[in-house]
Amino acid sequence: MSRTSSVPPTPVGPVRLGPDARVALRPAVVGIDAGFWLDRREVNARTSIPQGPELLESAGNLHNLRLAAGTAEGEFQGAYPFVDTDVYKWLEAAAWQLPQEADGDLAGHVGRIIDLVAAAQQPDGYLNTWFQLTKGGEQYQDLRWGHELYCAGHLIQAAVAHHRTTGRPELLDVARKFADQIDSVFGLPGSGRAIDGIDGHPEVETALVELYRETGERRYLDLAAYFVDRHGHGLLGGEAYCQDRVPVREATNVEGHAVRQLYLLAAAADLATETGDDELRTASERLWQAMTTTKTHVTGGLGAHHDEEDFGDPYELPNERAYCETCAAIASVQWSWRMALLTGEARYSDLIERTLYNGFLAGVSLDGEHWLYVNPLQVRDGHTDPGGDQSARRTRWFRCACCPPNVMRLLASLEHYLASTDADGGLQVHQYVNGRYTGAPGVTVRCETEYPWHGTIALTVEETPADRPWTLSLRVPQWCGDVRVRCGKEPGEESYEAPVVDGWLRLERTWAPGDRVVLELGLEPRLTAADPRVDSVRGCVAIERGPLVYCLEQVDHPGGGLDDIVLDTTRPLAVKHRPDLLGGVTTVVAAGRRRHIPEAGWWPYSPVDTSSGSRPPTDSSTPGEPVELTAIPYYAWANREDGSMRVWLPTS
Template identity: 35%
Template sequence: MKRILIVLSFYCGVAYAQNKDYPIKPVSFTNVKLDDHFWSPRIETNRTVTIPASFARCENTGRVKNFEMAAARSGSFCTKFPFDDTDIYKTIEGASYSMAVYPDARLNAYVDSLITIVGKAQEPDGYLYTARTIDPLHPHPWSGPERWVKENELSHELYNSGHMFEAAAAHYLATNKRNFLDIALRNADLLVKTFGPGKRHVAPGHEIVEMGLVRLYRITGKTEYLNLAKFFIDERGHRAYDKTSADEWKNGMYWQDNLPVVDQNDAEGHAVRAMYLYSGMADVAALTGDKEYLTAIDKIWNNMVSKKIYVQGGIGAVPGGERFGADYELPNTTAYNETCAAIGDVYWNQRMFLLHGEAKYIDVLEKVLYNGLISGVGLDGQSFFYTNAMQVTNGFTHPALEAARSGWFECSCCPTNMARFLPSLSGYIYAQKDNNVFVNLFIAGTASLEVGGKKVNIVQRNNYPWNGALAFVVSPQAPATFTMRVRLPGWARAQAIPSNLYSFQNKAAAHISIKLNGQPISYKIENGYAIINRQWKKGDNIQMDLPMQVKKVIANTALADDKGKTALQRGPIMYCAEWADNKAGVSTIEIPANATFKPVTEAGLLNGVTVLKGEVLSKGVNGAAAKKVELTAIPYYSWANRGKGEMTVWFPEVNSSK
């Protein structure tokens, strides 16, 4: 196939013409160089610790061996799940993104050696699924006796393909080598021959193949890939489930398969599957102009944000099925909040922003990113949470959940998902539409982009999320007129989340001051952005000061577990109390209604954090009076890095006179 010149970009950049696409384009992560105290060390730890550890664990747990046995067509599948192949794919994806920014000859050679093993495991017609290929007469019990017959349930054949497509696209775009891409294209061509109108019909049991096919379409321009992605999405809701059953597995809701997607209004079923489906719908809607898809995902997003998301951005409340519960079903003691679901939520909210250009999607993305997502990886880069608890009492959580981090899991989707996500984080900071430049995230570094055919550099300087003083130096190659759209975070405008699910006790919105070259300016607000339109000259400086008061968060009264309770937030960071800092016992803490909290910088604690300190009450036992104690609250993302013990996000609030 003729080589196509491609610019490395998360969603765009192919050289051929497309009639439709996202109206807003993200600035590629390769065009944004970070110089940031918060994220740069995490990305470096991901590069030097997480990715190597993930590859090592893929080797010592038998995941690589599965491919070697599949290549030999001999042996017995030696790990637990038929989707274990994807841990290799996801780690290759993360390594590829990392190499795009930090070239690494040794890592490059190692990845190529793995790709060679993967290629040898592929069957002549393009099929690639070690759980069957190793021993076709005795496949994994989830796989079914023949190809695809269990795909709508648990075989994960298309899920494996989707992650392979994502990884192969990343590898090709990062290295310009076709070795992995050609493997993926052979598999994608097999899917095109197998599925579609007049062929085999199936609604994939675990979505992501849709997103992966779109990635391959963007690289090749082969419309069959885009058409197949849409076909898989449109297949949902047509299987003969028992629609009278309340069991989500039996009525199809667990798989998002109970209704056609255009008739779905609620975030439902397995939360990771849901995020990948809604992301795939957004991709296909952008590329085809399908307005029914847009209407559906708009409704689903509103349902999730107004009724089904935790205060720290976690989703998927129910352990049984790792799924969304009913409206307002957000219990604390059994909160599931899978890390993969948080990562998927970032993918989806980024796409919703690219479709609509509204800051509310980035508000949710930021909440997830700084709280319920990075809580999933320990500060050491090699210990993880599969689930992200809201409350741990006396060192224990629900039996299905973890109270301590683990280096790996039998189902280790979350560690490898984190490895692939973090290296491309800088691709979420900026975006463009015509002569409009969106500044979405406040992460220090330098961006290089083109506006109206002219090169522009933007330098961010800040100490976010600990400090709200933000500076942006805008330097066009030559004087140029364009619009800077700088996000005014919802939390800085007295909005805890873009719904009434959570709110701040103090609803007064402070004015956000913006200066241009040292002089205050007036600005209009549009879709949550401060609009600054002018002719920009080299060195123009925008200064914005976001108010960083400690805010008490309260929940909608429909959230039974949170009635009479408060949570603490400062900037984008949600806080929790952990056993190590509160000797009186976390579960005894009550917050007086008039309590105030002071931010304190602790450079030596948890790799450097701002904690909150304030006088609270420790309730007595057996009739004893409550006593005054000092509460120390740490950022939620940083909990469980010092061992096991109690933790909580929500605190009972008591009358000040108590």
């Protein structure tokens, strides 16, 4: 639907919809002031973001900008042509954080680095230190690997964030000058532009849409549409890796490099939103459905292959070799949020919740100083770690440091992804946090909860129009089979029967200040099995509770590794809150046994005797001794000592 006069402008955040956007929902304002996500954001604010300038200095990113600006001497530092993006993603994270900072240290760092970026820019608007310093200033001669437009995209997003939070034009001026230079160079044959081409790493597309939203310049939207539609036409050799095999409008499944695919599809959703392009909307819905049903791990992680960081075949979802890059989880959240706004459907926010609590949050340590680039679902006993970007051990920084500042920027802007409003003045709560949700003018609801540890979510109307009804819509997660709701003023709340339709529980009335709604989501731990076509986990189950996926770590199971552990599914799961463990977590306690497996000979295989017509045995070991299993939330793994880990547990 188109925006009407009753719908407020999109608040400050990464997605600011245009006035004529064809959407069902628009982002609402949320302030997080306590609880689970405030804790994670405070670590981001006081540890992760402040260490950024020092790390960018030690890695050479800022040195490269000084070289390009002519204020330093030396050699280019870094292994990749896209190292500038680490600076831009950090600037974006810092920009979202600025309104919440009381002192001036962060603003000082931001201003200093913006000045450095502006000084490095060429007179024609071009900016990429790798090509300026190592390639004699050549431009757009290696679109497959050079990533100049990818770098431009992250610069634009940082500039938009800085302008939205401060109103200052300095970085936005740099970004517009670069975007104008790109617009003068790229276009269809016959357009008068010199190059008909695309970047090997999509990113500039969705950034250009946001630049259009910020400036009102239609040509930026048109340029984004050009880039999206030129993918899949063989301009980079026709490789699936860089989304050049099939046009977006014709694709039937996600493929190639996971992050690149998801950034491109976020842009497709943006274009459908701003232009009303039904073909792009249909393609986005089709590809999202294909991804979630056949190529998404239980953690929300995406990417089956270390080789080329790409999606595998349908149902190819390995465990110890799962890639699940942290950046892919972030891109998934960005795409799903755009789809939620476009369609109004709860399923997109279901995936956002799963990804945020699991596949995304595992990427940063509890202390905010160490990171995972890849997020496997199993680390075997005796694992030999390769180190570097593909390490299963947390790392201080990476040679390809795309993930840490990407985590920083999502956490710093997290409140933007939690709630929405609609043309009728309703409020939709997508994610449950402690804080205030403000939708249409005069509508404010306070939320208090200990989610995800407890399932009680209490919402109190603080501000409401007195003369009109509006609908409070609460997302009921797909995993939840036990839902209760009470309404009224405390005390005296009464049970309220309301159907859950397409994932939403909708309460429409003329509200009064002090009205309360208490949503109870059952958080009994559960066992989850995968589709039988997922060969890697056949005969296994995963433990889940609420939005959290759980795992075993070796440190909690002395006396052996985890490869010989079997879960006893006939025994009930128990819950134990551990305020002393991993910053305070609720664990799940289960019964299992440690198998006694016969000593292997020279050959680890043996024949199965089927002459009697009986079924082959499913377990060649002897029963073994009972063992109590302690499962912790997956996001908290790898924060203690090194050792094995597993999400999927054998049952036989």
